[in-house]
Amino acid sequence: MLAIAIWVFVEAGGAIQWSGIKGLEGGEMWRTIFAGGALWVSIYGTFVLNFCDFTRSSVSKKSIVRGNFWGIPINMLLFGAIVVIMAGGQYKINGKIIESPSDIVQSIPNTLFLVLACLALLILTIAVNLMANFVAPVYA
Numbered sequence: 001m002l003a004i005a006i007w008v009f010v011e012a013g014g015a016i017q018w019s020g021i022k023g024l025e026g027g028e029m030w031r032t033i034f035a036g037g038a039l040w041v042s043i044y045g046t047f048v049l050n051f052c053d054f055t056r057s058s059v060s061k062k063s064i065v066r067g068n069f070w071g072i073p074i075n076m077l078l079f080g081a082i083v084v085i086m087a088g089g090q091y092k093i094n095g096k097i098i099e100s101p102s103d104i105v106q107s108i109p110n111t112l113f114l115v116l117a118c119l120a121l122l123i124l125t126i127a128v129n130l131m132a133n134f135v136a137p138v139y140a
Contacts, residue, residue, distance in 0.1 A: 001079075001082050001086075001117075001120050001124075002082060003113065003116060004086065004104065004105075004108070004113060004116070004117050004120070005081075005082045005085040005086050005089075007108075007110070007113055008085060008086050008089035008090055008093070008104065009085050009089050011089065011093055012088075012089035012090075012092040012093050013092070015092065016084070016085060016087075016088030016089045016091075016092055017088045017089075017091040017092040018088060040076070044072065044076075046128075046131070046132040047072075047131070049136075050131065050132070050135050050136055053135045053136050053138075053139050054131075054135065055067075056139065086098070086101075086104055090103070090104050090107070093107075094107065101117075101121055102121065104117070105117040105118060105121065
């Protein structure tokens with residue numbers, strides 16, 4: 001996904017679009033911000049619910065803290081930056097607002113990046129669904 005974000009950034013001329021033609025203001029802006037925050041909470045809610053299953057076999061509390069540091073805030077910042085670059089870059093390239101990662105994948109003219117993007121989406125979908133749906137039942 002980082003390679004795709006770099007590609008989008010280069011295709012957008014090394015800059016991203018930070019707002020649409022009509023920028024959001026007031027209540028509309030705050031609703032959008034809170035909706036984005038709610039999505040982040042819902043994404044990580046799955047992992048919080050399965051936290052005891054993920055940490056059950058850890059060797060120490062220190063390993064849990066280290067894993068949570070790299071797995072939650074660092075991972076969240078990295079993927080958040082990738083999303084901002086991809087969304088802002090895609091908007092600058094063709095003026096369309098993306099609503100899902102597949103919107104960017106559909107617009108990739110480079111065969112190598114297209115294959116890599118499809119593989120990344122496939123692997124990420126399988127990995128998240130395995131963690132969210134199969135970890136707890138395995139321990140049950």
